[in-house]
Amino acid sequence: MSSRVRLVLACVATLAVIAPLGWFWQASLLPEEYSVMDMGYVDFGGGPRPGGLADGVAGHAGMHAGGTSIAGLVADPDRRPDVRVDLRAEKGTFKLASGREVDGYTLNGQSPGPVIRAEEGDLVEVRLENVSVPDGVTLHWHGVDVPNAMDGVAGVTQEAVRRGESFTYRFLADRVGTYWYHSHQLSHEQVQQGLLGGLVVSPREGVPADVDVPALVHLYDGARTINGQEGDVPVRALPGQTVRVRVVNTDNGPMPVWVTGSSYRLRAIDGTDVHQPAPVTGEAVLVTAGGRADLEIVMPQDGSGARVEAGGAALVLGGAKHTESPAPTEFVDPLSYGSPRPAGFDPAESTRSFEYVIGRRPGFLDGRPGLWWTVNGHMFPDVPMFTVAQGDVVRMRIENESGDVHPMHLHGHHALVLSRDGVEATGSPWWVDSLDVQDGESYEVAFVADNPGVWMDHCHNLPHAAEGLVAHFMYAGYHTPYSIGGNGGNRPE
């Protein structure tokens, strides 16, 4: 073989290696600015094309054409707020209650931000001011089914609030329960570094407990904290008193919570009360990332107190002298915990049925090579746009075959868990906004599409969301005027 032929062959072989890679790389690049409504492909969940969409309109282009802007989906503008809070977001170094110095973000000079308390039916108004967060900031009301324009997702439901700007959130606290708020601009960084706080909605007649403690669990620089305090956090409680501990998992992984020195009841999951919860001993509650669990502990009469263990930190109730007990290997299974009661709608009358199958494969994400998440076999941004009409009863099967656990978070709605791996739910209705789907598991959930807008449905392991595990739910006849990237610099993940 002549050296020239050889050289040509070598060049051809090189091209054969490089060309496909280059093609995949190029094809993965995202535009500078895009609307989430242009992402991926429309999925009607086997239901009819909703009335808001003209027949014969192919794909997304038609969705922009008409419909109502989600910007108008707000709480009653004429009603005076019952609860008013000002939150000033800043970037900088701050001290945790424990004295540890952390580089990150604060709200009103502290992290976690102040706990916002409201009563059922209150109109809550929160004015967010960005004092010094360079990348912009928003607040998402995790678990509260707010009107779409108040959902706080940069580039989807609003523009990120730039330095010197402010944004006012208004929503009706119409459901009792434990919630939290956090930034949904660059959330994988801003939430981890402290832009978050608790939100508690109490019944009008008061919380049925003598002591009511939010327990916002967060990892700062690798240190587990409860309400910003490390290690053992004391809580006053007298023998015989009932203590309600509102655990909020603000981190990116499932967290076991258990009690030393007493039995407990799991009173609520993700803000919804459990019906007739039985006392639990020797089992832990696995709190989903982003999820909440309300534990009720009746303080032992002998004054020995109790400890609530949460990932290395603990609440020490009533001066308990116990040492930390080892983590139980058994977990409360909400699928069969509590006793059944009517859920308020019939999942069997579903009008749409979606699949949300999570996988993983190598490829390029916006030009970056790596191993990326897939939804129904497609990599971001080519993911399904789940499309519903108002009033639909929606079923969704969430399956995880990706090799990692995913805490799936649906914005703006609560979903009822119907079954796991084919085993039907038999306990108290299990309503979630954040659902842990372990590798190899498959859940079926259902919900009523009663809150119009464009909603995220994503993994609340926030780095995973930044790696493309994000899809959206949209109501036919609505569109978002906001976009990701561009001059607004909106980057929700």
Added chain:
Amino acid sequence: MKSVYRVLAFIIALGVAFQAAVMVFAIAGLGIWVDEGNSFDKAAVEALFDGELSFTGSVGMMLHGMNGMMVMPALALILLIVSFFAKVPGGVKWATAVLLAVVVQIALGIFGHSNAYFGLLHGVNALILFGLAVTAGMRVRRLDTAPARSASAPEREMV
């Protein structure tokens, strides 16, 4: 080109050693960090990979992932491309073997997240990859000491 091939092959072998070193660095550091009273769970794992948690050695986890997922496959690809041009006897064959071993290594690393037994094979395959990379590099030296074989051998390898 031959020396490029040789140097690249040895860099890949060094890369394997680097991978082993930073992993043990990280695991040793993790053990000490837990001994100091910290708790290691899923949230800590995520914080670690996101660079939000640090202890002596923690950088090893990130380096292992980045080097293994990006640098090593890139080096193996470049070695293969160089092999097309460098007239190293058996050069293409060995570069292909190195690339395949890298692909298998990444796959085993990934599968290890679902099933720990793949981690055992990940460790063994690292040594295979190391051996292949060293062998590929040594081909060039052999070529220098055995000039009689150099004229025809590479052409056969090409086809």
